[in-house]
Amino acid sequence: MALVPKFFAGILLANAVPHGVSAVQGREFPTPFATPPGVGLSSPLANAVxxxxxxxxxxxxxxxxxxxxxxxxxxxxxxxxxxxxxxxYFGKDQVKA
Incomplete structure (x- = not known):
C-alpha cells in the first residue's frame, strides 16, 4: 500500500499548478473556499495559499x-x-464556438 500515498501526492502536486499560476498572474480562480465551493472565484491570495x-x-x-x-x-x-x-471539470463550462 505504499504506492497509494504516492498517487495522492501526484494529485496534490498537479492541483497546486493551476492555483499557483492563477495567483502569480493575479487572476481569480475557483477554490474550495469560494461560494459556492469549487465554482465561485477566489482571490489570487487565496489561490496562492x-x-x-x-x-x-x-x-x-x-x-x-x-x-x-x-x-x-x-x-x-x-x-x-x-x-x-x-x-x-473546467472545460465543461466553456462556450463551444
Whole structure:
C-alpha cells in the first residue's frame, strides 16, 4: 500500500499548478473556499495559499526516500488523473464556438 500515498501526492502536486499560476498572474480562480465551493472565484491570495497547501501536502506524501520507477510511475498516474479531471471539470463550462 505504499504506492497509494504516492498517487495522492501526484494529485496534490498537479492541483497546486493551476492555483499557483492563477495567483502569480493575479487572476481569480475557483477554490474550495469560494461560494459556492469549487465554482465561485477566489482571490489570487487565496489561490496562492491553496497552491502552497497542495504542494506541501504532495511533498509530504512523497517522503524523503529516493523514488524508484514504480514510485515515479504512480506519482505520474496521480498527476495525470488529476489533470484529466481538471480539464473535464473546467472545460465543461466553456462556450463551444
Amino acid at each position: 491553496w497552491s502552497a497547501v497542495n504542494a506541501a501536502g504532495g511533498a509530504a506524501l512523497l517522503g524523503r526516500k529516493t523514488p524508484g520507477p514504480r514510485d515515479r510511475a504512480t506519482v505520474a498516474a496521480g498527476a495525470l488523473a488529476m489533470t484529466f479531471f481538471l480539464a473535464y
